[in-house]
Amino acid sequence: METESVRMESSVWLGNKRQRALLSGWRFSWTELDKKNRDKTTVSVPVSEVVAVQEGQVEILPQKKVKDTERDFTLFYVKRSKTSGGKGPLWSLGRSQFSCPSRDLRDQWVTQLRIALKTHCPSRPHRLLVFINPYGGKKKAQQIYHSTVAPLFELAGISSHVVVTERANQARDHILKKDLIGFDGVICVGGDGMFSELLHGVIGRTQQEAGISEHDPSAMLQPCDLHIGIIPAGSTDCVCFATVGVNDPVTSALHIVIGDSQPLDVCSVHHRSTLARYSVSLVGYGFYGDVLAESERHRWMGPLRYDYSGCLVYLCNRSYQGIVQYLPVDSQITSPRDNSRCLSGCKVCSESTERLFHRSESCSSLYSRQLGQYSIESEGEWVSVEGRFRCVYLTCMSSSCPRSPKGLSPSAHLADGTGDLILVRNTNPLGFLTYLHRHTTTQDQFDLPFVEVHRVRAARFCFSPGEEEDDEDHLKESHNITAGALGDPETAREGDEESGRLGSQQCLAGKQRDQGIKEDGRKKRDYLCGLCSNKQSAASVWNCDGEILPYNEISCRVHGQLVRLFARGIEDDAGSGKYREGNRNCKGRCFLHS
Numbered sequence: 001m002e003t004e005s006v007r008m009e010s011s012v013w014l015g016n017k018r019q020r021a022l023l024s025g026w027r028f029s030w031t032e033l034d035k036k037n038r039d040k041t042t043v044s045v046p047v048s049e050v051v052a053v054q055e056g057q058v059e060i061l062p063q064k065k066v067k068d069t070e071r072d073f074t075l076f077y078v079k080r081s082k083t084s085g086g087k088g089p090l091w092s093l094g095r096s097q098f099s100c101p102s103r104d105l106r107d108q109w110v111t112q113l114r115i116a117l118k119t120h121c122p123s124r125p126h127r128l129l130v131f132i133n134p135y136g137g138k139k140k141a142q143q144i145y146h147s148t149v150a151p152l153f154e155l156a157g158i159s160s161h162v163v164v165t166e167r168a169n170q171a172r173d174h175i176l177k178k179d180l181i182g183f184d185g186v187i188c189v190g191g192d193g194m195f196s197e198l199l200h201g202v203i204g205r206t207q208q209e210a211g212i213s214e215h216d217p218s219a220m221l222q223p224c225d226l227h228i229g230i231i232p233a234g235s236t237d238c239v240c241f242a243t244v245g246v247n248d249p250v251t252s253a254l255h256i257v258i259g260d261s262q263p264l265d266v267c268s269v270h271h272r273s274t275l276a277r278y279s280v281s282l283v284g285y286g287f288y289g290d291v292l293a294e295s296e297r298h299r300w301m302g303p304l305r306y307d308y309s310g311c312l313v314y315l316c317n318r319s320y321q322g323i324v325q326y327l328p329v330d331s332q333i334t335s336p337r338d339n340s341r342c343l344s345g346c347k348v349c350s351e352s353t354e355r356l357f358h359r360s361e362s363c364s365s366l367y368s369r370q371l372g373q374y375s376i377e378s379e380g381e382w383v384s385v386e387g388r389f390r391c392v393y394l395t396c397m398s399s400s401c402p403r404s405p406k407g408l409s410p411s412a413h414l415a416d417g418t419g420d421l422i423l424v425r426n427t428n429p430l431g432f433l434t435y436l437h438r439h440t441t442t443q444d445q446f447d448l449p450f451v452e453v454h455r456v457r458a459a460r461f462c463f464s465p466g467e468e469e470d471d472e473d474h475l476k477e478s479h480n481i482t483a484g485a486l487g488d489p490e491t492a493r494e495g496d497e498e499s500g501r502l503g504s505q506q507c508l509a510g511k512q513r514d515q516g517i518k519e520d521g522r523k524k525r526d527y528l529c530g531l532c533s534n535k536q537s538a539a540s541v542w543n544c545d546g547e548i549l550p551y552n553e554i555s556c557r558v559h560g561q562l563v564r565l566f567a568r569g570i571e572d573d574a575g576s577g578k579y580r581e582g583n584r585n586c587k588g589r590c591f592l593h594s
């Protein structure tokens with residue numbers, strides 16, 4: 001139904017400069033006028049990026065201050081500033097205080113702007129459930145939320161229920177079990193591990209409600225309506241970086257406030273007919289599994305633990321024997337080496353929306369037709385590769401992060417229903433170092449003779465178990481893994497206090513902690529001896545979005561656009577400042593292009 005569009009125009013003052021303010025349809029603009037009434041500069045803000053309109057002269061930071069001058073109103077909106085190195089723009093809160101010739105006119109402006117907001121932004125969140133992990137990253141999540149994010153939510157009229165977590169998996173269990181009526185989204189303030197908790201909660205709950213078994217690898221999972229927001233306060237913050245373009249709490253909070261919506265592919269990981277976990281960024285064996293396992297022993301280092309562990313594991317020079325099978329997507333149609341980049345309003349992803357959900361006649365491009373429905377049972381299409389690998393991994397998106405600004409697969413798409421499978425065969429230490437180093441530069445990390453990359457819809461992996469390590473109990477022991485941290489759906493859902501990555505460490509206090517450190521020292525030596533020995537048959541573990549999975553065999557399947565984030569993908573330079581209608585307003589699954 002067409003909504004009547006609001007229009008209003010008048011003269012106003014911004015400081016001592018006279019302006020012509022104009023609200024027309026979905027834009028509000030003000031143009032500075034010179035003494036002869038000629039136009040000078042114009043500032044134009046899309047209504048969908050207006051955060052709030054308030055009477056008087058209002059400031060919210062560092063503290064809320066209101067001077068209720070009867071002819072003034074204050075407009076808060078999204079302001080962008082450029083960043084370098086292919087990142088997205090930083091968003092901040094713009095504020096302009098307008099003075100009107102009369103109180104009457106001021107009231108009219110406030111009313112009309114608020115009507116425009118209601119008309120053009122019907123899908124903004126009003127009530128949010130926020131989970132803060134006080135121990136993630138540099139342990140600043142609570143401070144970040146209260147000083148930076150909460151004032152923005154309050155300004156935008158969003159009410160929030162805040163839960164500061166006391167144990168791992170609390171957020172996931174809360175989403176799975178508690179009443180969520182009235183909430184328009186769930187937010188995590190933390191890292192990729194916290195995001196993963198929300199992801200599991202939201203997907204699990206949606207499948208429960210739809211009566212779908214998550215353990216069935218061939219089940220078509222039900223897409224989730226509840227949006228997830230991420231305020232980055234962790235160590236890698238890859239999901240935030242790859243979907244927003246920067247790791248900045250204010251930018252993320254503003255995407256949430258204006259109700260942006262970004263669909264995201266999710267990979268389900270199964271082990272022997274049981275769902276092991278979901279992943280969006282990394283399901284990796286070998287190097288990335290070893291780095292994660294090693295890093296858990298150095299959590300006290302904060303985010304630096306990954307760099308330290310990365311160096312240790314690199315020096316150990318390990319490789320693993322295994323078989324990888326994958327269901328490829330036609331490389332003539334879409335390729336991880338096409339040098340494209342999935343940006344805000346991505347055409348490939350929007351065509352996939354049609355293919356995945358509507359399958360309409362209009363969806364007739366070659367890409368959409370070729371990627372039509374498939375069956376993971378169609379054995380004939382599977383490709384098999386056997387060998388010794390430094391690492392193998394699957395990612396549903398670019399997985400860019402500050403450590404690797406282009407990411408694990410720079411041309412991967414957030415929402416195209418496929419993942420990129422990277423196979424790094426055994427090579428000499430210098431070759432592998434070159435490969436790792438290219439993640440941090442603009443050089444093509446796939447242009448190396450021992451690296452293969454394939455765009456896939458599903459993959460299966462089977463790695464040879466270690467000589468004496470053919471049972472998972474041994475693996476768990478040698479990697480010092482607790483039951484809940486294994487992502488065992490049954491154990492983990494009980495929500496026991498010891499489960500999860502920080503669980504066992506944060507619970508240690510006083511004497512117990514000292515004992516823990518000694519114990520940790522011993523296990524570390526044992527672990528490194530095992531890791532660096534020449535016993536090439538020993539097994540690694542899986543790094544599944546930062547969670548350890550100690551299995552030799554897993555199967556993975558990509559579920560296109562299974563969840564939605566309060567984000568819009570990475571805006572390129574040309575797109576910054578250029579308006580793209582918030583796609584959440586489309587109500588269904590649709591994109592609008594800038």
Ligand SMILES: CCCCCCCCCCCCC/C=C/[C@@H](O)[C@H](COP(=O)(O)O)NC(=O)CCCCC
Nearest residue numbers: 191192193234235236237238282306310404545546
């Ligand atoms: C020796 C230096 C090697 C440099 C290579 C750089 C490669 C960076 C790859 C980044 C991987 C991104 C995938 C994201 C994984 C996260 O889910 C996971 C958990 O994050 P968090 O919850 O915030 O702790 N992070 C990792 O597994 C870190 C891998 C780092 C490998 C060096």
Ligand SMILES: Nc1ncnc2c1ncn2[C@@H]1O[C@H](COP(=O)(O)OP(=O)(O)O)[C@@H](O)[C@H]1O
Nearest residue numbers: 136137165166167190191192193194234235502
């Ligand atoms: N209160 C808590 N105590 C211990 N662990 C927690 C708590 N809250 C969350 N966790 C767990 O901590 C892990 C790491 O958290 P995350 O916020 O991702 O930080 P980081 O990015 O530093 O790893 C997550 O897997 C999460 O399940």
Ligand SMILES: [Ca+2]
Nearest residue numbers: 265396413418
């Ligand atoms: Ca994808």
